[in-house]
Amino acid sequence: MSANDKIVVDRVAKSFATDQGTLRVLDEISLSVGDGETVAIVGPSGCGKSTLMSIIAGFEPPDTGSVRVDGREQRTPSARGILISQNGSVFPWLTVQQNLMFGLNGLALEEKKRLADHYAEMVGLKGFETRYPHELSGGMIKRAELARALVVKPEILYMDEPFSALDALLHLRMRNELLRILAQERHTVVLITHDVEEAIHLANRVIVLSTRPTTIKATFDVPFAHPRKLLSAPLQALRTAILRELGVDTESA
Amino acid sequence: MRSVKKALPPLAVIAVIIGIWWVAVVASGSVVFPTPWQVIAGALELIRDGTLFEHIGASLFRVGVGFGIAVLVAVPLGLWMGWVNGAYVTLNPLFQMLRPISPIAWIPIAILWFGVGDVSPIFLIFISSVFPMVVQTINGVHTIEKRYLRAAANFGVSRATLFRQVVIPAAIPQMIVGMRIGLGVAWLVVVAAEMIALHSGLGYLILDSRNAGNRYDLVVAGMIIIGLIGLLLDGMMRLLEGLNVVRWRYVR
Numbered sequence: 203m204s205a206n207d208k209i210v211v212d213r214v215a216k217s218f219a220t221d222q223g224t225l226r227v228l229d230e231i232s233l234s235v236g237d238g239e240t241v242a243i244v245g246p247s248g249c250g251k252s253t254l255m256s257i258i259a260g261f262e263p264p265d266t267g268s269v270r271v272d273g274r275e276q277r278t279p280s281a282r283g284i285l286i287s288q289n290g291s292v293f294p295w296l297t298v299q300q301n302l303m304f305g306l307n308g309l310a311l312e313e314k315k316r317l318a319d320h321y322a323e324m325v326g327l328k329g330f331e332t333r334y335p336h337e338l339s340g341g342m343i344k345r346a347e348l349a350r351a352l353v354v355k356p357e358i359l360y361m362d363e364p365f366s367a368l369d370a371l372l373h374l375r376m377r378n379e380l381l382r383i384l385a386q387e388r389h390t391v392v393l394i395t396h397d398v399e400e401a402i403h404l405a406n407r408v409i410v411l412s413t414r415p416t417t418i419k420a421t422f423d424v425p426f427a428h429p430r431k432l433l434s435a436p437l438q439a440l441r442t443a444i445l446r447e448l449g450v451d452t453e454s455a
Numbered sequence: 456m457r458s459v460k461k462a463l464p465p466l467a468v469i470a471v472i473i474g475i476w477w478v479a480v481v482a483s484g485s486v487v488f489p490t491p492w493q494v495i496a497g498a499l500e501l502i503r504d505g506t507l508f509e510h511i512g513a514s515l516f517r518v519g520v521g522f523g524i525a526v527l528v529a530v531p532l533g534l535w536m537g538w539v540n541g542a543y544v545t546l547n548p549l550f551q552m553l554r555p556i557s558p559i560a561w562i563p564i565a566i567l568w569f570g571v572g573d574v575s576p577i578f579l580i581f582i583s584s585v586f587p588m589v590v591q592t593i594n595g596v597h598t599i600e601k602r603y604l605r606a607a608a609n610f611g612v613s614r615a616t617l618f619r620q621v622v623i624p625a626a627i628p629q630m631i632v633g634m635r636i637g638l639g640v641a642w643l644v645v646v647a648a649e650m651i652a653l654h655s656g657l658g659y660l661i662l663d664s665r666n667a668g669n670r671y672d673l674v675v676a677g678m679i680i681i682g683l684i685g686l687l688l689d690g691m692m693r694l695l696e697g698l699n700v701v702r703w704r705y706v707r
Contacts, residue, residue, distance in 0.1 A: 281611045291606035294703035295624035304620060305610030334472060338701050354610060 208358065208390045209235040212265035214257055216250070227253050229415035240391040241382070242401035245411030246448060251394045252287075252362055254416070258392060259285045259360040271358070281305060283358035284351035285389065288366045292335050292347045298322060299331040301346055305354040321349040324383065341372045348380070352387065362394045375402050381428055398444050402437055403430060410447040418448045506660075508703075511684065513655035514645050515689035516575060518688075521580025522641045529585050529637070529667070530630060533592025538622065543593065550589060558583035558644045562651055576648035576656070583644040584637030591633025595626030600701035628696075628704035635692040642685045657681050 216228040227250040235241045245251050256262040258269050260279040269276045271283065279285070284305075292301050304317035309317070322331050325345040335343050344365065351359060365373045377400060380413045382390065395401055401408045422444055430437060441454050473491050480490045489497070503505035536542045558579050565575040599622065607621045647660025657677055664673035696705060 259609075261608070279605075279609045279611075281609065285605070285609055287602065289602055291602040293603060293606075293621065295627075295700050296620065300620075304616075305612065307612065307616075334699065334703060453492070 206236050207234040208237040208239070208272065209258065209392065210270045210273075211254075214254070214264040214269065216253055216257060216262075216265050226415040228257075228264070229417050231268075231411075231416065231418060232337050233409055235390055235392055235416060238388050238390055238395060239407065240392045240396055240405045241318035242408045243411060244395055244398055244401050244408060244444065244448065245416065246413050247269060247396055247412050249413050251396075251411065254411075255285070255360055255362045255392070257392045259283055261285070268407065268411045282355050283360055284354065284356040284357055285360040285362065286347055286351055286364045288363040289366070290343060290347050292343050292350065294335045297332050297334055298327055298338070298346050299336075302350050302353050304350065317353050318349075321353040322346075322350070324386075325349040325379065335419055340368055341376065342375060344368065345379070348383070352383065355387075356389065358390045358392065360392050363396070364393075365400070366395075366397070371402075380428055381403065385428070398448070399432060402444070403432060408444055410444060420444075479543045487669055487671055489675055495673040497670065497675040498680070499661075501673065501676065507680070510655055510657050510660045511680070512658045514649065515646075515684075516647050517576045517656065518539040518580055518638075518641050521577040521645075522584050522638055523587060524577075524579045525585040525637060525641075526634065528581075529588035529633070530592055531573040533589045533630070533633075534596060534618075534622065534626065537593040537596025537626065547593075550586060554590070558654065559641070559647055565648075566651065571651070571653060576645055576653070577687070578583065579644050579648045580641045581680075584609070584641040587640065588630070588633035592626060593628045595629025595633075596622060598629070599625040624700055628701045631692065631695050631701060634695070635689060636687055638692055639685070642681075642688060646681055657684075 204423055211231060211233045213230045213232050215226075215230050216277070217224045217226045219225075231254065233241075233243075241445075243251060243254065253262070257264050259278075260283070263277065269357045287347055293304065296304065299315065299318050299322065302321055303314040306314045306317060311429065319331060322328060325348055327342060327345055327349065328340065330342065335346065339345070348364075355380060365376045368376060369375065391404075393401070398408075402424055408424060409418055409420070410420045411417070412419045422440060426437065432438075445452050477491050480488055491627040500509070501510075536546055561579055561582055562575075565578050570579055603621055603625060607617050610631070645656065646658035646661070649656035649662050650662045653659050657680060660675040664670040664677065693703070
């Protein structure tokens with residue numbers, strides 16, 4: 203753990219009570235994310251990735267252990283770190299502009315509108331500010347959600363399978379968009395995904411989780427500059443290595 | 456053009472029923488039960504001497520006041536009970552017990568408390584429409600998806616913003632459902648309430664027409680007018696579903 207760490211997850215454990223007894227979901231997970239770093243956490247489905255994200259983002263307390271952001275314990279969510287999840291939470295009863303202005307507190311209306319429109323343009327939603335989400339496509343709703351998070355200038359983006367609900371082509375396009383935006387504005391990103399390709403496309407570091415009770419199985423650095431060639435030999439080798447940790451042997455297949 | 460096509464089958468059914476009614480009255484040679492034409496003539500008579508609009512106005516006034524007060528009470532109460540679990544746990548059993556009591560059962564108490572003026576029917580309308588609206592508003596708050604509440608918590612907005620921009624708009628579609636049910640019940644109840652010792656309103660018109668000389672043409676005319684106005688009121692409530700702030704609930 204270095205002084206440059208933005209987020210420190212310290213021996214976080216979590217269990218749930220079920221009809222069959224106590225289910226241990228997270229087993230003393232410790233990790234850290236550096237300032238401005240993008241860390242991807244991959245794991246098999248049902249391994250408690252989303253529970254881990256809920257705890258890191260402050261929505262749920264851990265049973266034991268703690269999460270510290272800038273050295274201070276994080277017990278509740280805050281606008282310094284915005285969560286973007288798979289199902290999305292763009293308010294369907296507000297227009298794109300109203301959604302983007304939602305989290306802007308204590309500013310004059312004109313300033314809120316200016317900021318909202320600026321970020322709408324950044325994610326390619328110029329001209330759609332007065333539309334309601336049900337009038338937009340799935341990809342556009344995702345962009346609106348991203349813009350709503352960015353407009354409050356969060357230090358951290360918590361992304362829980364952010365693009366999983368999109369089709370493959372849109373998925374790839376949104377990843378490139380995200381990289382373009384992250385190059386403009388410096389954020390610390392925690393990305394939860396089951397998609398190894400997405401992880402090595404976006405992250406500086408990939409953390410592989412085990413099945414329940416979840417522990418950290420392996421950590422991989424991704425020391426390649428953007429734009430990354432996903433089909434290049436070193437990235438493919440990394441992909442194979444990560445998949446092997448997840449129990450998928452691509453070479454014998 | 457398409458709406459005309461859609462209206463054709465129901466209009467055809469109504470035309471057939473009127474036809475059967477007419478034939479049945481003529482064939483049976485009934486002297487009391489009116490033919491459709493006698494009903495229309497009776498209605499025209501009421502329009503000409505102006506009493507029909509007085510009765511309609513009186514009924515609508517009572518429904519408007521009673522229903523209006525019910526909305527003003529039910530919406531804040533429903534939001535409060537939906538949001539604050541203690542309020543829900545404390546008050547919901549009482550409401551569930553009061554709700555199945557027919558508004559008609561309240562008539563003797565209404566007369567005891569408020570006499571036979573306008574206040575009694577207004578009270579009965581209030582009683583009948585407030586419960587469905589409270590229940591639907593609570594339901595609207597309880598069914599707000601967690602992801603939206605999480606997002607609101609994430610952005611750390613004030614309580615006022617949380618209510619104005621998340622809780623209330625999320626619950627509005629259910630509130631409108633409650634208002635449609637409430638207004639429908641209110642319109643049912645006003646007619647029944649007006650049959651008790653009042654001197655105006657469509658309910659009074661029906662009972663008075665029967666009592667004062669077996670004017671069944673006016674009885675049936677009154678019934679049809681009640682049906683048409685009820686249809687109109689429901690249509691007005693349905694227009695609310697087209698508002699942009701609630702459209703999201705109905706498009707998929």
